Ligand code: 13P
């Protein structure tokens with residue numbers, strides 16, 4: 001048996017083991033678009049942050065494995081506290097969520113009384129507990145549009161998404177100064193070069209990217225929105241400015257189209273990976289189903305306070 005065959009057999013065995021354990025545990029596997037392709041292919045449901053939260057409310061299984069990052073597991077736990085919510089690697093955090101500590105966010109809110117607090121879903125449960133309405137990149141504009149134009153709003157934690165929503169809604173929300181280390185790193189110079197090399201290519205960008213990049217984009221949207229555009233448009237070539245995991249689904253669903261990942265600054269790498277998202281592996285997925293650990297735990301009082309703003313988002317997104 002050559003090395004490649006050995007690796008293939010090992011992967012196939014792992015997948016079989018995961019499917020067997022999933023059945024034994026009566027579990028369901030959710031996966032975000034930034035996961036490794038092999039995990040996306042094994043998941044029962046894949047989606048962006050909004051779709052995964054929506055799916056969570058409809059699940060009947062007692063065990064949910066969230067293949068994504070910690071805040072995504074917390075969102076499922078908050079919506080379904082009676083379920084066991086497993087994550088393959090508890091260290092799969094989020095630099096954006098980490099850029100907004102609950103104590104500091106509370107001080108910011110207290111310093112600006114009379115504001116409605118909107119938090120991006122990429123936040124800890126403790127920050128959600130300080131929030132009036134949660135949003136994702138899919139629904140942030142629509143949710144903000146439901147509020148009276150003179151309503152005073154605090155938006156946290158992503159400055160790029162917040163400033164983008166300010167620009168498309170004509171608002172003047174107070175924006176927390178946080179960011180995602182993946183989306184802030186895309187190279188504008190490389191984008192300009194790629195646009196010259198591929199003049200027909202459409203630029204697809206996630207709103208967590210910097211303003212200078214968003215100005216050059218043809219489409220700005222959540223991972224699901226970018227995938228939808230790629231599938232439905234007549235264009236054949238796309239430069240993709242978001243985490244590289246989405247390319248797996250884009251190439252799978254649009255085999256006749258070309259997707260070019262935008263590289264980060266100062267790097268010889270061709271694409272931009274979220275090191276947190278990529279901590280999850282098939283081995284760790286198997287292990288968490290086998291050991292029923294690590295599981296997400298959220299303090300009951302935090303669950304009670306954080307559920308309302310998430311439910312409000314889900315209601316506004318129907
Ligand atoms: P989506 O809301 O598009 O799934 O994005 C989640 C995320 O972590 C972006 O970095």
Ligand code: SF4
Nearest residue numbers: 094095096180182274
């Ligand atoms: Fe967080 Fe950025 Fe990774 Fe998304 S890509 S999970 S925002 S660190």
